[in-house]
Amino acid sequence: MTFFVTALQQNPELAIFLTLAAGFALGRIRIGSFRLGNVMGTLVAGVLIGQLDIQVPPIVKVLFFALFLFATGYTVGPQFVHGLGRNALPQVALTFVLCGATLITTLFAARILGYDSGTAAGLLAGAFTGSTAIGTAGDAIRGLGLPQTEIARLLDNIAVAYAATYLIGTAAPVWVLSQFGPRLLRVDLKAESRKLAQQFSAGLPQEDVPSGYREWDIRAYRLADGWAGRSVAELEGSFVPDRVFVERIRRASTLLDAEPDTVLSRGDAVALTARRRVVAQGLSIGIEIEDRELLGFPVDALDVVVTNKALADRPLANVAEEHGRGVTLLKLVRAGVQIPFVASTTLNRGDLLRLGGAVRHVERAGRVLGYIERPTSATDVVFVGLGIVLGGLIGLLSVDVSGLPVSLTSSGGALVMGLLFGWLRSVYPTFGRIPAPALWVFDTMGLAVFVGVIGLDVGPEFLESLRRTGWALLGAGLVVAVAPNVLALLFGRFVLKMNPAILFGACVGASTSTAALGPLQELAQSKVPALGYTVPYAVANILVAACGPLIVLLTQ
DSSP states (O other): OHHHHHHHHHHHHHHHHHHHHHHHHHHHOOETEEOOOOHHHHHHHHHHHGGGGOOOOHHHHHHHHHHHHHHHHHHHHHHHHHTTTTHHHHHHHHHHHHHHHHHHHHHHHHHHHHHHHHHHHHHHHHTTTOTTTHHHHHHHHHOOOOOOOHHHHHHHHHHHHHHHHHHHHHHHHHHIIIIHHHHHHHOOOOHHHHHHHTTTTOOOOOOOOSSSSOHHHEEEEEEGGGGOOOBHHHHHHTTTOOOOEEEEEETTTTTOOOOOBBBTTTTOEEEEEHHHHHHOOTTEEEEEEEOOHHHOOOOOEEEEEOOOTTTTTSSSHHHHHHTTTTTTEEEEETEEEEEEEEHHHBBTTTTEEEEEEEHHHHHHHHHHHHHEEEEOOOOOHHHHHHHHHHHHHHHOOOOETTEEEEOOOOHHHHHHHHHHHHHHHHHEEEETOOHHHHHIIIIIIHHHHHHHHHHHHHHHHHHHHHHHHHHHHHHHHHHHHHHHHHHHHHHHHHHHHOOOOHHHHHHHTTTTOOGEEEEEEHHHHHSSGGGTHHHHHHHHHHHHHHHHHHHHHOOO
């Protein structure tokens, strides 16, 4: 045992990896439908292992936090910029109200209970599950010009308050938004989600799980003689408003690719793509036949990033009418979150679409929409490195406010540059690619290492610090986690007049409480609430980072 403890003390990298392993294992623990999560699990593991007095070089925490912030900005950048547009103003307004209420509630609690700036910052970060506020608040404290012992004490208090309130900040919004909120507003989320979906002309997409059901089907038909001399466009148009495509034509022993102006002949057989329900109703165009060669054309599913300005902010139905012949939309991902789509869903610049269909059709549609993402495991490290360096340099610039130097800090600069670079990537996607697995490492592992090292650093003093703050800190965390969400629900419903299904999803995003999105969608039995999630989540990530230095300045 002595050897093991000595090894960890002399080789802190081993302690970090042990913290990660133990933390992610703890994060898998479920109590009913509640899961501790990787962040809280790693923090708890860090505090426990930190009792062994592990000294980790501060640069480790700074490096991984910079990666985490850049990845966060990169992910939400396109949606953050889109959120500045007119159509998203209600969701942005809701986000400002919720974040502002959180800051004010935290400040009020800190003043009543006499908390210092470190405890107040940790309370805000934990109850709001806004881990970015830990780093930005810490940078602000270091810039106050206080003695090193006082800075160390305040930084320890951030970690203690964060650890004490994070679990409350995770669980309380789940209860408020999925249980208490619907009763408070007297709304039936299931009915509201169904009603919203029925306003559109198409159903919601399949769940992102393996399923034997296929929305689209391909069949072969020997055409009736009445279609001879008519065009492919006429045949496809006979099914309007349903979308039906003629993919290929067999004429005697020859196979032809079908185009809208292709004229059909007597005896032609066609390969036809249609929704399963259309086929099930029976097609009166001829006799269905088995023709493996006719149906054996190459198909593909491509990921396409929307960059075409002419197609952004237009409904899917409109874009499909102009450029969607032969193409089906399988998935729509916005700010890293798969969202439900219907005919009237508006495309945003930076959206990732998974298109399915014949290779020639999806390639054509991909070129029109924007940039086709070819599978690759390579990360543009030049892009990432320059982004963090430029962001850090910008963040170091400061201005004096009442005699105090105020700046974005290097970590805040990394977040801002991640936003800019993420948006640039959505506009010019030929550079700056970070594949999803690499982005997961930057985001999840970056935050986990940062939080884990905080736990290791504060471990020896944690229990004593928590004893000093007592149960009052837990009560303050509950108030900060619940009150702003309740206010936001009332504001969105009665002032902004938002649709309830969208409102609850927007509150999940604005509170950065991703854990509440799953239970909310289970309650609604629909993915519709995710439509309100992305823009508030993007904006809230910036606001919570700004709240860190603000709470430090306001509690001085």
